[in-house]
Amino acid sequence: MTDTTPSAPASGSGRRVGLIDGATDSTTQRFWVVLDEDAVVQLDDLLVCRQRLPDGRSVAHFGIVVEGRRHIEGATFASDTVRIAGEQTMPGLTARRVEVQVLRTAPELWLAPEPGAEVHRAAGAEREQALFMDQMEAPLAVGLDQAGDPVFVDFAFLNGTKGGHVNISGISGVATKTSYALFLLYQLLETAHGKSLLGMGSAQTRALVFNVKGEDLLHLDRPNARFGERPDATEQWRALGVTEPGPFRSVCLYAPRGEGASADSVAPDVVSRRSDEVTAFGWTPAEFVREGLLRFCFTEADDARTQVPFIEQRVRVQLARHAYPMKGRPGALVMAEPPGGTGFNLDRVITDRRPELEPGEGFGVRSFADLISYVEDKVDPENEDTSWTGGVQAGTVMAFLRRLFALTPRLGHLIRDGVTKVDIRAGASIHVVDVHSLHTTAQRFVVGALLDEVFSAKQGTGREPLRFVVLDELNKYAPREGSSPIKDVLVDIAERGRSLGVLLVGAQQAATAVDPAIIRNSAIKVVGRLDSAESAEYRFLTQELRERATRFLPGTMVLDQPLIPAPIPLRFPFPAFATNPDEGAGAAASGDESAEVFDKL
Amino acid sequence: MDDERHVFVEGWEATYGSPYLIDPDEEEGPDLEPLEDGDGELAFHGGAGGFDGPVAFVDGVRRGEAHLYMTFGSDMARGVAGAHGCGSVVTAPGERPAFHDCNASRMVIWGSGQYAELPAQPGGWRWSAHSISSPDPNAPLAELQQRMRSAEGALAEDLCAEGHLTVVDGPLNYVRSRDLPVIGYVKTHYRRLLPPELHARVPGLQSGQRTSLFSKRPDIYSCYLRIAPRARSAGPWSGVVRIEIPASAGLAAAVDRADRAAATLPRFAGVAHVDPRAPQNLQPISALEAHLRRQLGDGALASRAVNDAVVQLAPVPSPSPR
Numbered sequence: 001m002t003d004t005t006p007s008a009p010a011s012g013s014g015r016r017v018g019l020i021d022g023a024t025d026s027t028t029q030r031f032w033v034v035l036d037e038d039a040v041v042q043l044d045d046l047l048v049c050r051q052r053l054p055d056g057r058s059v060a061h062f063g064i065v066v067e068g069r070r071h072i073e074g075a076t077f078a079s080d081t082v083r084i085a086g087e088q089t090m091p092g093l094t095a096r097r098v099e100v101q102v103l104r105t106a107p108e109l110w111l112a113p114e115p116g117a118e119v120h121r122a123a124g125a126e127r128e129q130a131l132f133m134d135q136m137e138a139p140l141a142v143g144l145d146q147a148g149d150p151v152f153v154d155f156a157f158l159n160g161t162k163g164g165h166v167n168i169s170g171i172s173g174v175a176t177k178t179s180y181a182l183f184l185l186y187q188l189l190e191t192a193h194g195k196s197l198l199g200m201g202s203a204q205t206r207a208l209v210f211n212v213k214g215e216d217l218l219h220l221d222r223p224n225a226r227f228g229e230r231p232d233a234t235e236q237w238r239a240l241g242v243t244e245p246g247p248f249r250s251v252c253l254y255a256p257r258g259e260g261a262s263a264d265s266v267a268p269d270v271v272s273r274r275s276d277e278v279t280a281f282g283w284t285p286a287e288f289v290r291e292g293l294l295r296f297c298f299t300e301a302d303d304a305r306t307q308v309p310f311i312e313q314r315v316r317v318q319l320a321r322h323a324y325p326m327k328g329r330p331g332a333l334v335m336a337e338p339p340g341g342t343g344f345n346l347d348r349v350i351t352d353r354r355p356e357l358e359p360g361e362g363f364g365v366r367s368f369a370d371l372i373s374y375v376e377d378k379v380d381p382e383n384e385d386t387s388w389t390g391g392v393q394a395g396t397v398m399a400f401l402r403r404l405f406a407l408t409p410r411l412g413h414l415i416r417d418g419v420t421k422v423d424i425r426a427g428a429s430i431h432v433v434d435v436h437s438l439h440t441t442a443q444r445f446v447v448g449a450l451l452d453e454v455f456s457a458k459q460g461t462g463r464e465p466l467r468f469v470v471l472d473e474l475n476k477y478a479p480r481e482g483s484s485p486i487k488d489v490l491v492d493i494a495e496r497g498r499s500l501g502v503l504l505v506g507a508q509q510a511a512t513a514v515d516p517a518i519i520r521n522s523a524i525k526v527v528g529r530l531d532s533a534e535s536a537e538y539r540f541l542t543q544e545l546r547e548r549a550t551r552f553l554p555g556t557m558v559l560d561q562p563l564i565p566a567p568i569p570l571r572f573p574f575p576a577f578a579t580n581p582d583e584g585a586g587a588a589a590s591g592d593e594s595a596e597v598f599d600k601l
Numbered sequence: 602m603d604d605e606r607h608v609f610v611e612g613w614e615a616t617y618g619s620p621y622l623i624d625p626d627e628e629e630g631p632d633l634e635p636l637e638d639g640d641g642e643l644a645f646h647g648g649a650g651g652f653d654g655p656v657a658f659v660d661g662v663r664r665g666e667a668h669l670y671m672t673f674g675s676d677m678a679r680g681v682a683g684a685h686g687c688g689s690v691v692t693a694p695g696e697r698p699a700f701h702d703c704n705a706s707r708m709v710i711w712g713s714g715q716y717a718e719l720p721a722q723p724g725g726w727r728w729s730a731h732s733i734s735s736p737d738p739n740a741p742l743a744e745l746q747q748r749m750r751s752a753e754g755a756l757a758e759d760l761c762a763e764g765h766l767t768v769v770d771g772p773l774n775y776v777r778s779r780d781l782p783v784i785g786y787v788k789t790h791y792r793r794l795l796p797p798e799l800h801a802r803v804p805g806l807q808s809g810q811r812t813s814l815f816s817k818r819p820d821i822y823s824c825y826l827r828i829a830p831r832a833r834s835a836g837p838w839s840g841v842v843r844i845e846i847p848a849s850a851g852l853a854a855a856v857d858r859a860d861r862a863a864a865t866l867p868r869f870a871g872v873a874h875v876d877p878r879a880p881q882n883l884q885p886i887s888a889l890e891a892h893l894r895r896q897l898g899d900g901a902l903a904s905r906a907v908n909d910a911v912v913q914l915a916p917v918p919s920p921s922p923r
Contacts, residue, residue, distance in 0.1 A: 087868070
């Protein structure tokens with residue numbers, strides 16, 4: 001007789017909530033629980049069922065509640081409900097059941113739980129077991145479950161050891177993708193626990209955050225003025241082990257140089273911060289040429305289908321061959337004939353040490369416009385200088401030039417002598433680069449150039465210190481279809497960045513719009529509110545969660561990680577750092593007030 | 602005289618038979634006289650409705666699950682393995698009707714004074730064993746029915762003593778105490794009880810109306826009651842039931858009880874598309890029967906368990922020869 005005695009729960013176990021339903025099959029994956037009359041069980045609650053096997057061994061099934069059902073037993077027709085509950089002329093029993101997805105069976109025995117066995121809440125040590133915390137070498141709290149208890153991921157799946165990259169999906173506005181990415185960064189970079197996980201490399205760990213919406217992220221270094229309106233937030237932070245949440249303390253802000261700025265001005269294009277709080281970023285012509293950034297200028301979807309990349313590649317090398325530093329103007333170039341014997345290998349050319357030239361010794365280049373003029377002259381088909389065009393058709397040259405001219409108003413202001421390049425190795429741990437006001441072409445240029453630099457800088461230097469890159473709208477930079485230099489960099493990061501310590505925290509509205517390699521290589525997948533038309537594509541979610549994700553409120557996410565076989569819904573606390581100008585405004589005002597107070601002393 | 606022909610259809614599903622089994626050619630009848638309104642008058646009472654006190658409905662179900670034989674010497678005894686369930690639905694003003702005190706018993710009953718226990722089987726199959734003296738092949742099953750009725754009677758008495766207006770499905774034969782005002786609820790009419798001219802008037806009852814009480818037995822008053830409006834296609838007696846009330850507390854008390862029943866029961870009338878015996882089969886009774894049947898467990902599994910038990914049973918020793 002295969003009798004199973006549901007043993008008494010171990011000490012520390014939660015209270016009984018019901019019995020495993022015998023009217024429905026229980027399987028190794030799922031089972032239903034008939035709830036006790038006084039039990040309140042909701043979605044995401046963690047439950048455990050312990051049973052003794054006929055051979056004397058004990059086994060525990062840990063699971064998460066994925067669906068709930070109630071109906072009146074005995075009601076055959078809809079109108080019976082009215083008779084039972086309205087007119088009260090007919091009896092009926094309300095049955096309450098919840099469906100449980102098995103997260104773990106301990107020990108690992110592939111057995112369905114016994115119908116009729118008692119089910120308890122998984123509390124304390126059992127909850128930790130249910131969430132595989134005993135298997136995590138370095139747990140990092142990444143949110144709170146329904147009951148307000150922390151949910152962890154193994155840091156080894158975040159830092160590249162066993163896995164890396166985080167991918168966040170969800171529709172704009174309510175999915176809180178960026179907020180969650182920043183929350184993760186805060187947990188890592190600003191909390192004592194996070195720093196201890198980063199270990200020796202903690203001080204040198206850097207995050208590059210691209211700001212794509214408003215000037216929202218240019219206020220991360222300020223306390224959130226609305227934090228006080230969320231009394232529950234402090235408690236949630238405390239549950240995560242953060243007793244004094246606050247702003248990011250080590251932030252460097254960059255904004256593009258103002259477009260309308262006069263030729264020599266390098267004021268940043270921001271309105272919600274003082275210009276001295278933000279660094280105007282850009283690239284000098286010398287950096288542009290040496291780093292071969294021309295390739296990130298041609299990132300339109302149709303560029304790859306033409307001969308334009310071919311001529312671009314040729315021009316990129318030629319610019320490097322002809323470039324000499326301008327005397328007295330760091331970053332500016334003088335274009336002149338290359339020294340004899342200069343080859344066409346860009347990597348070799350850029351390592352040449354060139355003498356400085358006077359502006360009059362060649363074509364002076366201080367801006368993007370200067371550079372374009374120089375190139376225009378060189379590739380002019382009438383010059384018949386095939387060393388610049390590689391002998392492509394005149395039509396292709398014209399197409400190249402047309403694109404080049406179009407670039408000037410879009411990103412020309414970013415390339416000029418006197419501007420400062422974003423350098424994440426220096427100073428602060430978080431570097432926020434504002435690209436929201438830039439034309440899409442310029443955004444792609446900035447993102448491509450910076451990602452390439454971060455990635456290149458880590459080649460051959462080992463995994464630590466880690467580099468986190470937070471980038472929203474991944475679909476724009478690495479779309480599912482087509483190819484582009486930026487997509488190449490992103491896919492390269494996704495595939496190899498893990499071992500080089502370059503970790504992408506990417507986000508997009510719909511994962512289907514992004515190159516599959518990027519999603520596939522993300523160890524941690526997070527989903528906020530989904531569009532109902534898209535939700536079916538998220539195969540790592542359960543059917544219930546796919547449907548539920550279309551109804552998530554802001555702040556609710558689902559997190560899928562390699563260790564736990566089912567995605568876990570979680571919430572994260574309201575940030576104590578400002579995530580938009582409004583939230584930062586209070587801090588700015590109070591800052592000004594205190595400044596006045598100090599002035600009066 | 603109305604020479605027109607009228608055709609009606611019985612409301613009950615055909616497999617349940619007809620609730621009106623009175624043979625019109627049968628001249629003989631007890632011809633009971635109505636007592637309540639004097640001079641043998643059959644008056645109609647009630648129809649207003651509105652009583653809203655606690656009500657209890659009591660019913661039972663039984664199922665023979667296997668017929669058994671026991672041979673001893675050249676003789677043979679009959680037996681039956683089966684189960685019966687008994688319970689109630691209790692309603693209180695403003696509350697949902699609820700199942701109350703529903704129990705099932707599984708037993709083996711032997712005739713001819715024989716006795717043998719069946720060994721319990723895995724899955725919770727257990728039988729209590731009982732014996733009756735009758736050698737009649739049908740007697741064991743009748744005993745099962747009897748036991749169910751007794752359980753119903755006992756439960757009805759308890760609920761009535763607690764103050765419920767208690768309705769037990771069927772006549773009052775099995776309610777032992779005639780001092781408790783338990784109401785018997787009879788759905789099927791087997792024979793004419795009133796004189797023919799009064800009997801013919803009964804279908805004229807409106808929903809919620811009852812006839813004058815008449816004395817069915819020295820200890821029981823009875824009256825007819827219509828519990829639902831007659832549908833256009835339905836026969837004259839559709840929706841007419843007969844209730845029984847103990848006479849012990851006197852006619853006045855019986856009148857009060859009959860009025861309460863008339864005011865209460867139509868609310869619970871069965872619904873045609875839900876219950877094949879609507880409207881006479883009351884909603885709580887219908888739900889209770891289904892609930893109790895479920896409590897009896899799966900019939901096929903029960904039969905198999907009996908079979909397994911019999912196989913395990915050692916041969917019953919024959920009684921010593923005379």
